[in-house]
Amino acid sequence: MNAPFYKFGAFGDEASLVIAFVIGTGFGFFLERSGFGSARKLTAQFYLDDLAVFKVMFTAIVTAMLGVFYLSWLGIMDLALVDLVTTNLWPQLVGGLVLGFGFVVGGYCPGTSLVAAVTGRIDGMVFVLGVLAGIFAFGEAFPLVKGFYESGDFGRLTLPQALHLPYGLVVFLVVVMAVGAFMGSGWVERRFARPAAER
Amino acid sequence: MTEFTNTRANHLVDPFLQVWGWEIPVYLFLGGLVAGMMVIAGGAMFADRQRRAGSVLTLLPGLGLVLLSLGMGALFLDLEHKPFVWRLYTTFQPASPMSWGAWILIAVVPALLGALLLNVPAFLRRRFPALTALSEALCAQAAVVRAIAAANLVLGGLLGIYTGILLSALGARPLWNSAALGPLFLTSGLSSAAALAHLATRDRSESEQLARADQRFLQAELALIALFLIGLLTATQVHIRAATLLLGGPFTAVFWVGVVGLGIALPLFLQSLAAGQRIRPTPVGPLLVLAGSLLLRFVIVHAGQLSRWGPV
Structure with missing residues (x-):
C-alpha cells in the first residue's frame, strides 16, 4: 500500500494545499470547457431538456469510484485511510x-x-x-x-455497509445504474426538448 | 558527567528581529505599483500614446501621486522615531539603499507632477483654469515632454528596483540575499500597474495592449521567481534552508497557491483565453494580479524575517 499519498507521508500539509490547488484548478478548467460556467446550461437539467450536468457528474463519480475500487483491489490504496x-x-x-x-x-x-x-x-x-x-x-x-x-x-x-452487500457488487450495481441512467437521460432529453427560443 | 549548554539561555541574547508588520509590505507594493505606473506612463509619453483622447494612461501620474502618498504614509507608520524622519534628508549615503530610497521617493514627486501637468485631468482644469495654459505651453516644447518622459522612465525604474534592493542588501536575512529580488519587485510592479490600467480603461484596443503587456510582465516575473529560487538553492546551506521556507516550509502554500498560482499563472491563463476570444474579457485576471503582487511582498517580507544565519 502506498496511497493515499498524504496519509503515508509522501508530502506535508503545505504541499498538500498546493496539490489541492492544482487539482482544483484543473477541475475548474474542465467544468468551464464543458460549458458549466453557464447558468442556463446548469439549470437546464432541472427542466430535463439538457442533462449534460447529470451525465458529466455521474461519469466523474463512476470513474472515481472504479479507480478507487481497482486501486484498492490491486493493493495500491488503503481505503481505510481515505477520509470520509x-x-x-x-x-x-x-x-x-x-x-x-x-x-x-x-x-x-x-x-x-x-x-x-x-x-x-x-x-x-x-x-x-x-x-x-x-x-x-x-x-x-x-x-x-x-x-x-x-x-x-x-x-x-458506506453503501456496502448500509446495504449489507459486498463492496464489488455495489460497485457493479452503481455501474449498471449509471449505464441505465445514461441511456434513460437521452430519452428524457428528447421527451422534454424545448424549442431553442424558449431556452 | 552532566553537560550543560549555557549559551543562548537568555532570550535577550537573540534580539527579536521580526519587527516588520503590514506597513512594509504595503509600502513595497504601493511603491512598486507607482514605479510601474511611472514606467508605463513614461513609455507612453515617448510614444505620444497618452495624448489619445480618453486614454487611461493620462490618469496614471495623478493616481500615482495619491498611491505614493499612501505608501509613504504606511512607511511613516512603521518608523520607530517618527519626529526624526527629516534627518534622512540631511545626508546622502551612496552605500545605503535606504538613503537612496529616501531621495528617490522625493525625486519621483516632481516627475509625477510634470507628467500630470502634460495631461491635466478635466476636474483640475475646471478648478484651476491656469493649468490649461501651463499644460499647453509644456506640451508645445518637445524637449520638455521628452525630459519628463525620461524622468518618469528612469525614476520609475529606480523606485521599482530599489524596493527589492532594500531587502536584498540586508545580509542578515538569507532569503533576501538575491540579486533577483530587485528585478522581481520591479517586474511585479510593472505587471500590477499594467493590471490596474487594464482594469480602469474603457478603450478596447488599449485594454488589449495593456493585457498583452501584462502577460509579458507576468512571464518575466515567473522567470525571475525561478531564478530567485535557483540562486538560493545553489548557494550556501543557510540559503538553501531559507529557500525551504517557500519549498515545503510554512510559506509553501501561500507562495505557490496565492502568489504563483492565483497571482501569476491563473491571470496569464485567463488573459490568454480572453485574447483567443474563448472567454469574454474579465476583470478577474487583473484583480488577481494586483492581489498576487501584494501577497508577494507579504510573503517575501515575512518569510525573510524568519530566515536566519544562526541555528534555527
Missing part, C-alpha cells in the same frame, strides 16, 4: 435540499459559480458573494443549529 465525512442523515438531507434550491434559483452550485465568476460572469460573482455570506451566516449561527447539525449520526457509513 460522517453520515448525519437529517441535516444532510436538509442541506441537500437547501443547496438544490439555491442551485435552481441562482443557477449555480458553489464550484460552478467560481468558474463563472473567474470567467467574468457577473451573476457568478454575485453568487460567490452569496455563498460567502451564507458560509459566514452559518458560522455565526452555528451554536444555534449545532444540535441539529450533529443529529442522525451514522458515523462513517
Whole structure:
C-alpha cells in the first residue's frame, strides 16, 4: 500500500494545499470547457431538456469510484485511510435540499459559480458573494443549529455497509445504474426538448 | 558527567528581529505599483500614446501621486522615531539603499507632477483654469515632454528596483540575499500597474495592449521567481534552508497557491483565453494580479524575517 499519498507521508500539509490547488484548478478548467460556467446550461437539467450536468457528474463519480475500487483491489490504496465525512442523515438531507434550491434559483452550485465568476460572469460573482455570506451566516449561527447539525449520526457509513452487500457488487450495481441512467437521460432529453427560443 | 549548554539561555541574547508588520509590505507594493505606473506612463509619453483622447494612461501620474502618498504614509507608520524622519534628508549615503530610497521617493514627486501637468485631468482644469495654459505651453516644447518622459522612465525604474534592493542588501536575512529580488519587485510592479490600467480603461484596443503587456510582465516575473529560487538553492546551506521556507516550509502554500498560482499563472491563463476570444474579457485576471503582487511582498517580507544565519 502506498496511497493515499498524504496519509503515508509522501508530502506535508503545505504541499498538500498546493496539490489541492492544482487539482482544483484543473477541475475548474474542465467544468468551464464543458460549458458549466453557464447558468442556463446548469439549470437546464432541472427542466430535463439538457442533462449534460447529470451525465458529466455521474461519469466523474463512476470513474472515481472504479479507480478507487481497482486501486484498492490491486493493493495500491488503503481505503481505510481515505477520509470520509460522517453520515448525519437529517441535516444532510436538509442541506441537500437547501443547496438544490439555491442551485435552481441562482443557477449555480458553489464550484460552478467560481468558474463563472473567474470567467467574468457577473451573476457568478454575485453568487460567490452569496455563498460567502451564507458560509459566514452559518458560522455565526452555528451554536444555534449545532444540535441539529450533529443529529442522525451514522458515523462513517458506506453503501456496502448500509446495504449489507459486498463492496464489488455495489460497485457493479452503481455501474449498471449509471449505464441505465445514461441511456434513460437521452430519452428524457428528447421527451422534454424545448424549442431553442424558449431556452 | 552532566553537560550543560549555557549559551543562548537568555532570550535577550537573540534580539527579536521580526519587527516588520503590514506597513512594509504595503509600502513595497504601493511603491512598486507607482514605479510601474511611472514606467508605463513614461513609455507612453515617448510614444505620444497618452495624448489619445480618453486614454487611461493620462490618469496614471495623478493616481500615482495619491498611491505614493499612501505608501509613504504606511512607511511613516512603521518608523520607530517618527519626529526624526527629516534627518534622512540631511545626508546622502551612496552605500545605503535606504538613503537612496529616501531621495528617490522625493525625486519621483516632481516627475509625477510634470507628467500630470502634460495631461491635466478635466476636474483640475475646471478648478484651476491656469493649468490649461501651463499644460499647453509644456506640451508645445518637445524637449520638455521628452525630459519628463525620461524622468518618469528612469525614476520609475529606480523606485521599482530599489524596493527589492532594500531587502536584498540586508545580509542578515538569507532569503533576501538575491540579486533577483530587485528585478522581481520591479517586474511585479510593472505587471500590477499594467493590471490596474487594464482594469480602469474603457478603450478596447488599449485594454488589449495593456493585457498583452501584462502577460509579458507576468512571464518575466515567473522567470525571475525561478531564478530567485535557483540562486538560493545553489548557494550556501543557510540559503538553501531559507529557500525551504517557500519549498515545503510554512510559506509553501501561500507562495505557490496565492502568489504563483492565483497571482501569476491563473491571470496569464485567463488573459490568454480572453485574447483567443474563448472567454469574454474579465476583470478577474487583473484583480488577481494586483492581489498576487501584494501577497508577494507579504510573503517575501515575512518569510525573510524568519530566515536566519544562526541555528534555527
